[in-house]
Amino acid sequence: xxxxxxxxxxxxxxxxxxxxxxxxxxxxxxxxxxxxxxxxxxxxxxxxxxxxxxxxxxxxxxxxxxxxxxxxxxxxxxxxxxxxxxxxxxxxxxxxxxxxxxxxxxxxxxxxxxxxxxxxxxxxxxxxxxxxxxxxxxxxxxxxxxxxxxxxxxxxxxxxxxxxxxxxxxxxxxxxxxxxxxxxxxxxxxxxxxxxxxxxxxxxxxxxxxxxxxxxxxxxxxxxxxxxxxxxxxxxxxxxxxxxxxxxxxxxxxxx
Amino acid sequence: xxxxxxxxxxxxxxxxxxxxxxxxxxxxxxxxxxxxxxxxxxxxxxxxxxxxxxxxxxxxxxxxxxxxxxxxxxxxxxxxxxxxxxxxxxxxxxxxxxxxxxxxxxxxxxxxxxxxxxxxxxxxxxxxxxxxxxxxxxxxxxxxxxxxxxxxxxxxxxxxxxxxxxxxxxxxxxxxxxxxxxxxxxxxxxxxxxxxxxxxxxxxxxxxxxxxxxxxxxxxxxxxxxxxxxxxxxxxxxxxxxxxxxxxxxxxxxxxx
Ligand SMILES: Nc1ncnc2c1ncn2[C@@H]1O[C@H](COP(=O)(O)OP(=O)(O)O)[C@@H](O)[C@H]1O
Ligand SMILES: [Mg+2]
Numbered sequence: 001x002x003x004x005x006x007x008x009x010x011x012x013x014x015x016x017x018x019x020x021x022x023x024x025x026x027x028x029x030x031x032x033x034x035x036x037x038x039x040x041x042x043x044x045x046x047x048x049x050x051x052x053x054x055x056x057x058x059x060x061x062x063x064x065x066x067x068x069x070x071x072x073x074x075x076x077x078x079x080x081x082x083x084x085x086x087x088x089x090x091x092x093x094x095x096x097x098x099x100x101x102x103x104x105x106x107x108x109x110x111x112x113x114x115x116x117x118x119x120x121x122x123x124x125x126x127x128x129x130x131x132x133x134x135x136x137x138x139x140x141x142x143x144x145x146x147x148x149x150x151x152x153x154x155x156x157x158x159x160x161x162x163x164x165x166x167x168x169x170x171x172x173x174x175x176x177x178x179x180x181x182x183x184x185x186x187x188x189x190x191x192x193x194x195x196x197x198x199x200x201x202x203x204x205x206x207x208x209x210x211x212x213x214x215x216x217x218x219x220x221x222x223x224x225x226x227x228x229x230x231x232x233x234x235x236x237x238x239x240x241x242x243x244x245x246x247x248x249x250x251x252x253x254x255x256x
Numbered sequence: 257x258x259x260x261x262x263x264x265x266x267x268x269x270x271x272x273x274x275x276x277x278x279x280x281x282x283x284x285x286x287x288x289x290x291x292x293x294x295x296x297x298x299x300x301x302x303x304x305x306x307x308x309x310x311x312x313x314x315x316x317x318x319x320x321x322x323x324x325x326x327x328x329x330x331x332x333x334x335x336x337x338x339x340x341x342x343x344x345x346x347x348x349x350x351x352x353x354x355x356x357x358x359x360x361x362x363x364x365x366x367x368x369x370x371x372x373x374x375x376x377x378x379x380x381x382x383x384x385x386x387x388x389x390x391x392x393x394x395x396x397x398x399x400x401x402x403x404x405x406x407x408x409x410x411x412x413x414x415x416x417x418x419x420x421x422x423x424x425x426x427x428x429x430x431x432x433x434x435x436x437x438x439x440x441x442x443x444x445x446x447x448x449x450x451x452x453x454x455x456x457x458x459x460x461x462x463x464x465x466x467x468x469x470x471x472x473x474x475x476x477x478x479x480x481x482x483x484x485x486x487x488x489x490x491x492x493x494x495x496x497x498x499x500x501x502x503x504x505x506x507x508x509x510x511x512x513x
Contacts, residue, residue, distance in 0.1 A: 081390055095382075
């Protein structure tokens with residue numbers, strides 16, 4: 001048996017008295033493209049941020065490539081994170097830097113690539129996400145939502161990561177742009193041979209990107225399986241979610 | 257019972273934020289002295305803090321010098337001791353007014369800007385993004401701001417000293433009819449190294465306070481635009497209060513032996 005890319009065991013995380021992850025378990029094999037579905041505020045972003053070490057779990061173990069990351073020093077974490085990339089929900093581009101500087105940030109700061117070369121790599125990566133070299137000199141506040149996501153995607157893949165996270169890559173985009181982004185993600189992941197974890201609400205996007213799907217509900221992965229099993233999961237929670245029905249076992253907490 | 261609960265909760269919150277601040281402070285200290293150093297960012301912070309604060313610092317120290325000359329003249333004529341005006345201007349400007357004025361002005365200008373900038377980066381996940389790009393925000397964002405403030409504040413105060421003393425000279429010579437050359441020689445006679453140096457040391461400490469408060473409040477801000485706004489306000493208020501308190505303590509340390 002090979003070592004899983006990610007292994008989370010009995011992870012707990014709460015904010016104040018709000019429990020977000022409770023006895024959370026998840027295993028992701030190398031080369032998988034896992035999509036995590038689940039309602040807003042169910043802790044999907046918290047899950048990803050815990051794997052990246054941005055949030056520290058209260059309890060439990062998180063292993064990346066077999067290495068425990070809970071409680072390790074920031075240097076080691078930096079080293080591990082230099083093999084991963086993340087596309088944030090709001091793209092999180094640095095407003096003080098222009099597009100190519102954003103895209104090549106990890107290369108320049110982390111891998112000490114010189115600026116001339118970094119700019120060329122950035123333009124190349126921008127081409128990969130369908131943006132022309134004219135965009136390279138613009139600043140984030142001059143970009144549309146879809147362009148920001150693409151630049152964020154280019155930044156996430158710039159250092160050819162082995163592990164990529166996408167936090168709601170298509171939320172807030174029109175259906176056509178969403179599909180463009182889905183294609184890009186799929187192409188990037190296939191091209192890099194990377195392991196990917198994507199968060200989304202969007203079922204058509206999930207079906208397109210994923211080979212595995214997991215559903216997060218009340219702090220746990222309550223169902224995990226391959227995409228083709230999704231429609232025959234026999235799990236009432238999953239059925240309600242993928243069909244978008246108001247009636248069912250999941251009662252939306254309207255008021256918290 | 258509720259009351260005791262409340263006191264307990266306030267006390268615990270206080271301890272928690274003190275602890276968090278101490279951790280923040282020691283991390284900042286560590287990252288200020290370990291490579292990599294982002295010299296480009298340090299330089300741009302120095303320009304932002306030093307050069308662009310020059311007009312406000314010059315204006316406030318000028319007026320402080322003007323008014324202190326008027327007031328000490330008004331007081332000293334009662335004892336026919338007008339000759340002491342130059343000394344009072346020199347002492348109060350270099351030891352107290354220039355560092356405190358500059359500290360408060362820079363706290364308003366730079367402390368707020370730091371908190372707003374880091375706060376925005378926090379709520380838009382740019383700080384998280386830095387971590388994922390293998391860049392430590394303490395090194396990339398915070399250390400350059402602390403260096404910039406600690407290095408530039410003394411320089412600002414030195415310039416403020418000159419302008420403030422010049423303000424006293426203007427009032428005494430052009431309004432009160434003092435003899436210019438005897439005013440200048442009076443000033444030189446009383447001026448001591450320690451006056452200037454103590455003011456500049458204070459300035460460096462104030463620079464540390466301003467940048468730490470700005471960065472701390474920004475780094476831990478949350479709750480969208482409103483959170484960023486209150487981070488900026490808190491940064492300025494806490495920095496200003498701390499500047500006034502530390503100023504008193506440093507004066508006692510330097511001059512009450
Ligand atoms: N840094 C934080 N501080 C306090 N609460 C947080 C923090 N991050 C997330 N939460 C809370 O945790 C819950 C899950 O958040 P999140 O993972 O962002 O949800 P989603 O599944 O929509 O991505 C939410 O109720 C949110 O309010
Ligand atoms: Mg989220």
